[in-house]
Amino acid sequence: MPLRLEIKRKLAQRSERVKSVDLHPTEPWILTSLYSGSVCIWNYQSQTMVKSFEVTELPVRSSKFIARKQWIVAGADDMIIRVYNYNTMDKVKVFEAHTDYIRCVAVHPTLPYVLSSSDDMLIKLWDWEKGWICTQIFEGHSHYVMQVTFNPKDTNTFASASLDRTIKIWNLGSPDPNFTLDAHMKGVNCVDYFTGGDRPYLITGSDDHTAKVWDYQTKSCVQTLEGHTHNVSAVCFHPELPIILTGSEDGTVRIWHATTYRLENTLNYGLERVWAVGYMKGSNRVVIGYDEGTIMIKIGREEPVASMDSSGKIIWAKHNEIQTVNIRSVGADYEVTDGERLPLAVKELGSCDLYPQSLKHNPNGRFVVVCGDGEYIIYTALAWRNRSFGSALEFVWSSEGEYAVRESTSRIKIFNKNFQEKKSIRPTFSAERIFGGTLLAICSNDFICFYDWQECRLIRRIDVVVKNLYWADSGDLLSIASDTSFYILKYNRDIVSLHLDSGKSTDEQGVEEAFEVLHEMNERVRTGIWVGDCFIYNNSSWRLNYCVGGEVTTMFHLDRPMYLLGYLASQSRVYLIDKEFNVMGYTLLLSLIEYKTLVMRGDLERANEVLPSIPKEHLNSVAHFLESRGMLEDALEVATDPNYKFDLAVQLGRLEVAKAIAVEVQSESKWKQLGELAMSTGKLEMAEECMVQAMDLSGLLLLYSSLGDAEGISKLAALAKDQGKNNVTFLCLFILGRLEECLQLLVESNRIPEAALMARSYLPSKVSEIVSLWRNDLNKVNKKASESLADPNEYSNLFDDWQIALSVEAGLARQRGLYPPAEEYLSYWDRRQTNLVEAFKSMQIGDETAMPMENGDFIHEEAEEDVEEEEAVEEEGQDEVVDVEAEDSTDSAVLVNGNESDEQWGMNNKGTPSA
Numbered sequence: 071m072p073l074r075l076e077i078k079r080k081l082a083q084r085s086e087r088v089k090s091v092d093l094h095p096t097e098p099w100i101l102t103s104l105y106s107g108s109v110c111i112w113n114y115q116s117q118t119m120v121k122s123f124e125v126t127e128l129p130v131r132s133s134k135f136i137a138r139k140q141w142i143v144a145g146a147d148d149m150i151i152r153v154y155n156y157n158t159m160d161k162v163k164v165f166e167a168h169t170d171y172i173r174c175v176a177v178h179p180t181l182p183y184v185l186s187s188s189d190d191m192l193i194k195l196w197d198w199e200k201g202w203i204c205t206q207i208f209e210g211h212s213h214y215v216m217q218v219t220f221n222p223k224d225t226n227t228f229a230s231a232s233l234d235r236t237i238k239i240w241n242l243g244s245p246d247p248n249f250t251l252d253a254h255m256k257g258v259n260c261v262d263y264f265t266g267g268d269r270p271y272l273i274t275g276s277d278d279h280t281a282k283v284w285d286y287q288t289k290s291c292v293q294t295l296e297g298h299t300h301n302v303s304a305v306c307f308h309p310e311l312p313i314i315l316t317g318s319e320d321g322t323v324r325i326w327h328a329t330t331y332r333l334e335n336t337l338n339y340g341l342e343r344v345w346a347v348g349y350m351k352g353s354n355r356v357v358i359g360y361d362e363g364t365i366m367i368k369i370g371r372e373e374p375v376a377s378m379d380s381s382g383k384i385i386w387a388k389h390n391e392i393q394t395v396n397i398r399s400v401g402a403d404y405e406v407t408d409g410e411r412l413p414l415a416v417k418e419l420g421s422c423d424l425y426p427q428s429l430k431h432n433p434n435g436r437f438v439v440v441c442g443d444g445e446y447i448i449y450t451a452l453a454w455r456n457r458s459f460g461s462a463l464e465f466v467w468s469s470e471g472e473y474a475v476r477e478s479t480s481r482i483k484i485f486n487k488n489f490q491e492k493k494s495i496r497p498t499f500s501a502e503r504i505f506g507g508t509l510l511a512i513c514s515n516d517f518i519c520f521y522d523w524q525e526c527r528l529i530r531r532i533d534v535v536v537k538n539l540y541w542a543d544s545g546d547l548l549s550i551a552s553d554t555s556f557y558i559l560k561y562n563r564d565i566v567s568l569h570l571d572s573g574k575s576t577d578e579q580g581v582e583e584a585f586e587v588l589h590e591m592n593e594r595v596r597t598g599i600w601v602g603d604c605f606i607y608n609n610s611s612w613r614l615n616y617c618v619g620g621e622v623t624t625m626f627h628l629d630r631p632m633y634l635l636g637y638l639a640s641q642s643r644v645y646l647i648d649k650e651f652n653v654m655g656y657t658l659l660l661s662l663i664e665y666k667t668l669v670m671r672g673d674l675e676r677a678n679e680v681l682p683s684i685p686k687e688h689l690n691s692v693a694h695f696l697e698s699r700g701m702l703e704d705a706l707e708v709a710t711d712p713n714y715k716f717d718l719a720v721q722l723g724r725l726e727v728a729k730a731i732a733v734e735v736q737s738e739s740k741w742k743q744l745g746e747l748a749m750s751t752g753k754l755e756m757a758e759e760c761m762v763q764a765m766d767l768s769g770l771l772l773l774y775s776s777l778g779d780a781e782g783i784s785k786l787a788a789l790a791k792d793q794g795k796n797n798v799t800f801l802c803l804f805i806l807g808r809l810e811e812c813l814q815l816l817v818e819s820n821r822i823p824e825a826a827l828m829a830r831s832y833l834p835s836k837v838s839e840i841v842s843l844w845r846n847d848l849n850k851v852n853k854k855a856s857e858s859l860a861d862p863n864e865y866s867n868l869f870d871d872w873q874i875a876l877s878v879e880a881g882l883a884r885q886r887g888l889y890p891p892a893e894e895y896l897s898y899w900d901r902r903q904t905n906l907v908e909a910f911k912s913m914q915i916g917d918e919t920a921m922p923m924e925n926g927d928f929i930h931e932e933a934e935e936d937v938e939e940e941e942a943v944e945e946e947g948q949d950e951v952v953d954v955e956a957e958d959s960t961d962s963a964v965l966v967n968g969n970e971s972d973e974q975w976g977m978n979n980k981g982t983p984s985a
Contacts, residue, residue, distance in 0.1 A: 075311065075325075077335065080355065081114040081366035088359030090132045090174075091348035100348070100357050101142065102364055103133040109144050111156065114355075114366050123154055132174045136184075139198070145172030145186055151196070163202050167194060174217045179225050183242075187215035193230055195242065208240055210247050216259045223263070229272055229286075233257030237274050239286060253291050254278050259302060264328075265309040265351065266389045273314060275302030281316045283331070293331045297324060304347040310354055311370055312389070312425040317344030323358055325369075329425065330443075339365050352650070372649045373597070375426045378635040379435030385419065385451065386651055387426035387440065392419040392454060395653065397638065397645060406643075409626065411652045420454035422447065432467050439473070441465040446475060448489065458489040466506030468523050469545060476504045482512060484523065495526055507541030507548075508561065518550070520580070522570075529566055530580035542600035548585070549605050551595040558589040558605065558617065589620035597634040599644070604663040606644055608634065614646070614656060618663060619670030621698060623691070626656050662688055666695055681708070690714060716740055720747060725756060732760070742766050749773065758782075767798045775805060780889040791815075807886030809833050813840065822847050834875040838863045871907050878906050 087105035094101070098115040107128055111121040128147035136143055141162060142154045149169060153162040168188035176185040182199040193208035193215055213234035221227045227248070230238050235254050238247040256277035264271035270287040281295040281302050295316060304317035307328060314326040321342055325335040342361030349356050354372050358365045376386035382397035395414040400406065404413070427442035431451065438451045446462040449455060462475035471487045479500045484493040497512055497519070505511040509520040509529055518536045520529040532550070534557070540549040548559045562583055569581045593615075598607035605617045612628040625644075632646040632654065643655040661683040668677035684692060693709035696702075697718065706718040712731050719728035725748055732740045745760030746769070754773065761769040767790050774782035787802035796819055803812045809832050816825035822844045829836040841861045848856035862869045869875075890898075 075313070075334065075370040077337070078368045079339075079365060080368050081112065081117060082339070082363065083112055083117075084363040085110070087345070087361050088364055089129060089345050090134075091346045091357040091359040091364065092134050093348050093350040093353070093355065093357060094135050095137050095350060099135075100364065100366065101133055101135055102359060103130040103144060105129040107146065109133050109142060109154075111142075112364065121156060121159060123159065125152055126150070129171075131172060134175055134177050134184075136177050143175050143177065143184055145175045147171045149188070151175065151184075151186060151202075153198075153202075163198075165202055167196070167204075168192065171214075173215060176218045176220055176228070178220060179222065181225070185218045185220070185228060187218045187230060189214040191215060191232075193218055193240070206242070206245070208245065208247075210238055210250075211236070213257065216257070217261055219261055219263060221263050222265050223270075229261045229263070231258040231261040231274055233259075233277075235276075237261055237272070237284070249289055251284055251286075251289060251291075253282060253284075254280070260305045262306045264307045266307070266312075267391075271307070273305045273307060273316075275305040275316055275318075277301040279318070281305050281314070283314070295324075295326055295331060297333060297336075298322070300343075303343070303345050304359075306347050306349055308349060308356070308369070309351040310389075313369070315347050315349075315356060317347045317358060319343040321360075323347065327443075337367070341365065372631070373633050374647050374649055374651055375429045376633075376635060376647050376651070377429050377431045377438065378645060379431045379451065380636070381435060382638050382641075382645075383435070383451070384414075384635060384645075384647075384653065385429060385431070385438055386647075387422065387429055388651070390422050390425060392422055392426075392440075393417065394419045397641075397653070397655075406655055408656045409629075409654050411654060414653060420449075428465070430465070430467065432471055432473070433469055434471065439465050439467070464504050466504050466510070468506050468510070469508050469541065469543075470523070472523055474504060474506065474510055476501055482510075484510070484526065493526055495521075503536065505536075505539040507539070508545035508563075511536075511539055520584070527570060528576055528578075528580045530582075530584040531578065532585065538595065538598070540598045540600060540605070542603065542605075544602075547588075547600065547603060547605075549595070549598060549600070549607075551598065554594055555590060555592045556595045556598075556607075557587055558591075558620070560586040560588055562586060589617070591617065591620075591622060593622070596631075599634050599636060601637045601639075601644070601658070601660070602663055603667040606634065606637070606658065608632065608646075614644075616658065616663070618666040621666070621670070621695065623695070625658060659684065659688060662692065665692060669696070669699065669701075686710060693718070720744070723747075723751070725751070725753060729756065729760070732763070736763075739764075742769075745769055765793065767793065767795050771798055771801060778889065778891045778893070778895075780806060806889070809886065810836070817843060820847075832879075834862070834872065834879055837861075874907055882906075 085104060088102050089105055090103045092101040098113055099120060100112045100114055102110050102112065104110065107124065107126045107130055109123040109125055109130055110119055113120050125144055126146045126148050130144050130146045133142055133144035140155055140157050142156050144152050145167065149166055149172060150164060151167040151172065152164050154160065155162055167186050168190045170189035172186055172188050174187045182197055184196045184198065185193060186196065187193045191211045191213065194204050195206040196202050197205045211230065211232040211234050213232050215230050215232045217231045218228055226242050228240055230240065235252060235257055237251040237258055239249055240247050254274065254276035258274050258276050260275040262273050270285055271283055271292065272286055273281055273283050275281045279298045279300060279302060282291050283293040285292050298316065298318040298320050300318050300320035302316055302318050306315050308315060312328040313334065314328050315323055317323045321338055321344065323337040323344055324333060326332065327334055341363050344358060344360055346359035347356065354369050356367050356369060374386055376384060378384045383394060384397065385392060385394045394417050397412065399415060400412055406412065422440050424440065424443040424445050424447065426440045429438060429440050431438050436451055437448050437457065439446055439448045441462055441464065444461060444463060446460055446465045447456055448458040450457060460475060461477050464476040465473060467473050472485060474482055474484045476482050479502065480496055482495040482501060482504060483491055486492050499514045501512050502515055503513040510523055512519050512521065513536045516535065517531055517533045519531045521527060522529055534550060535552050536550055537553055538551040545563065546561055548561055550557045550559065565583050566581050594610040595607045596609065598605060603618065608614050608628060612631060613624050614626045614628055615622050615624050630648060632648050635645045635647050637644045639660050642657060642659045644658045645653060645655050647653050661680055665677050665680045665684060668680060689708050690711045693705040693714065696705035696708060702718055702722050706715060706722060709715040709718060716728055716731045719731065720743065725744065728744050732744055741760045741764035745757050745764055745766055748757035748760055758773060761773065767786065770786050774786060783802045783805055787799050790798035790802060796815060800812055800815055803815065813825050813829060813833060813836055816828065822840065826837065826840045826844050829840045838861050841859055845856045845859050860868050862872050866872050
């Protein structure tokens with residue numbers, strides 16, 4: 071039976087003829103040496119060229135990474151070896167190594183050695199720690215030496231392949247070969263050692279169109295691989311998979327089973343002759359160099375073959391070796407961090423006669439099945455004894471311990487718990503996959519059919535392309551994963567039982583109500599398990615998620631590919647494994663899952679009973695879950711994080727709760743946010759308190775001015791002045807009618823021109839004093855300009871209605887300390903355009919007019935209240951300014967902050983009430 075290894079092309083780059091390829095052990099890089107004389111580094115993840123070195127005008131036949139030195143070593147037809155630093159692209163060393171073309175360079179795995187072979191029939195050993203001197207020359211071949219390679223199991227020895235039709239095995243330090251293998255009819259082009267297991271094998275490729283597998287201990291040919299129609303130019307034993315790859319000048323790469331030597335696959339990418347094959351330990355990737363470019367393929371899956379039972383015992387397969395570890399062996403005194411590699415003691419359990427492609431415990435954990443090479447073997451989990459075996463492309467367990475095997479696309483067999491065959495199925499369609507669990511599932515390429523295990527009756531056909539299938543332990547829930555999404559289904563076993571027991575006929579679609587689709591998620595599931603009603607999975611972005619009732623929560627972001635093993639309820643941890651067989655655990659509380667499940671089902675009473683068992687550090691996760699369900703009140707009760715709780719309280723309008731949190735946290739931003747909310751909802755006392763706490767002076771100005779709160783504005787003026795907020799201070803003083811203090815503030819802020827203009831408009835008696843200050847200040851800059859300033863005491867003729875303005879100022883002085891309430895604003899609204907100077911000038915003595923007295927007061931013949939009306943005119947003018955400017959102090963008409971420019975001065979004589 072074939073290995074059924076999936077082969078995916080990961081990179082394809084056109085280039086000149088590629089003579090050698092190498093993979094970097096840690097970076098995603100491919101090194102290619104070209105017949106044109108260049109060496110290139112390609113990034114196979116980004117599909118881009120990283121570096122390119124123009125080595126020589128002649129062919130470069132071999133180049134290798136020396137990763138521990140960050141070097142590249144290259145041998146070319148100009149007989150020179152060159153060493154480059156691949157980070158800086160500097161030349162480290164250049165030296166003439168041979169007297170003919172250099173065919174191959176090989177780097178020692180641990181020692182500072184490089185081997186080179188040449189058409190001069192010599193092999194030389196170079197030591198870079200000794201300045202790249204030649205420490206040994208190996209003579210013995212009688213033709214070109216095409217390739218040399220170190221033995222990974224004994225790095226003191228190496229093999230060489232030559233066109234003299236021989237393979238020689240050498241020891242470092244010895245001038246003569248240990249022995250010679252001579253079995254090819256023509257020259258030998260390539261040689262490679264077997265890296266896995268204990269077999270002392272190597273493989274060679276020849277111009278006689280064959281590849282041969284050798285036992286170098288018995289010095290005998292084990293197998294001849296025939297099938298290529300031209301010279302075999304590259305061979306390798308894959309370090310991770312049980313396969314041999316051979317490349318030929320016939321343009322194909324053939325994949326052979328490493329144990330049975332059966333031809334598994336033939337690859338032909340149409341890039342003409344194959345010259346090189348490269349691989350790397352720990353990876354399923356293979357690189358192939360052609361006449362016309364480079365191809366990288368990924369063979370099989372990198373997911374480790376491993377299984378965990380319900381007690382925490384893990385069994386895995388490394389090649390044919392079976393090992394076991396026990397998670398419970400990690401002591402209680404050892405503190406395990408989420409994502410940390412567990413220090414597990416590995417125990418050898420035994421070996422397997424076939425190459426494991428899958429390994430799975432049965433439901434009670436007593437048995438383990440290994441499937442691969444078209445066969446299966448059932449072992450006891452503890453002693454690793456063979457209990458049963460047979461032919462199978464796939465093997466699946468039922469939830470009760472029965473099992474089924476897929477022998478071919480047209481035959482499925484079902485066995486009972488005693489390993490006895492009880493049923494054979496021949497489906498009417500091509501069976502490409504089978505899945506176990508509560509029901510037996512058989513898939514074609516377009517749909518999946520479910521059957522009961524006892525009678526093999528069709529339960530339901532679902533038209534979906536299935537990648538994987540996961541049953542919950544209860545047997546009521548099922549997840550079907552496709553390439554791009556997954557579905558959560560409910561299995562209605564009672565409905566199915568009633569239908570089957572009634573004897574009703576079932577059509578080709580099965581029982582219509584057998585399954586109910588609960589949720590569809592647009593995520594790709596890589597691996598998944600069920601814990602109760604919770605589906606745990608990792609997605610294509612390697613995030614570890616869990617899904618409860620259609621609600622997906624990300625538990626952790628994984629930093630590398632990991633695969634789910636299982637869940638231990640006693641430890642509340644889910645366990646994963648990576649391709650290097652490192653086991654990691656992540657905390658997932660069963661109580662948390664149970665709570666979310668009950669909430670989704672609407673059983674809030676039982677959910678509240680479970681809630682106290684959830685640790686405090688997980689309550690915020692619960693609160694976020696409740697918020698996503700629209701249960702904000704419950705979320706607020708559960709949440710423990712003050713910031714999150716504050717946000718919930720604000721959303722709900724629970725201002726007292728939010729205020730309590732703000733008092734606890736003392737965050738300026740929270741006080742400000744709460745103040746704005748309180749203002750918008752009419753809770754003005756709370757708004758004032760919040761704004762004071764947040765030092766929101768602009769907000770306080772708006773609040774106090776809207777309320778007509780003179781005392782508040784007075785306090786705000788003092789507070790703003792202490793804080794250096796001169797704009798707010800000015801507006802507060804202006805609203806209060808404390809004009810002298812406004813002038814003083816402008817002077818202190820060095821805004822003397824603005825002070826002069828304000829005095830002209832509102833305090834004409836102060837003009838002379840301010841002009842004097844202005845002259846002194848301006849004199850420092852421009853004496854002529856300072857002399858051009860006019861003082862009304864000296865040039866009263868230049869100031870229209872000057873005496874009238876002084877009279878009006880004196881008459882209204884006492885009114886500036888009176889503050890009518892804001893509710894009377896409308897009674898002043900119609901007088902907002904009154905100009906007091908013009909009104910004063912146009913007065914006439916009569917029954918309905920007022921007249922000025924010598925002391926500057928206004929009186930009326932009718933009633934004294936009219937005096938207040940005249941004073942209200944002035945106040946109405948001030949109210950107008952306040953109304954405009956109190957909305958935003960930063961946009962006020964008078965800017966007195968020292969940072970503002972003179973152009974921002976916006977107040978003048980013409981559009982404002984004059985004094």
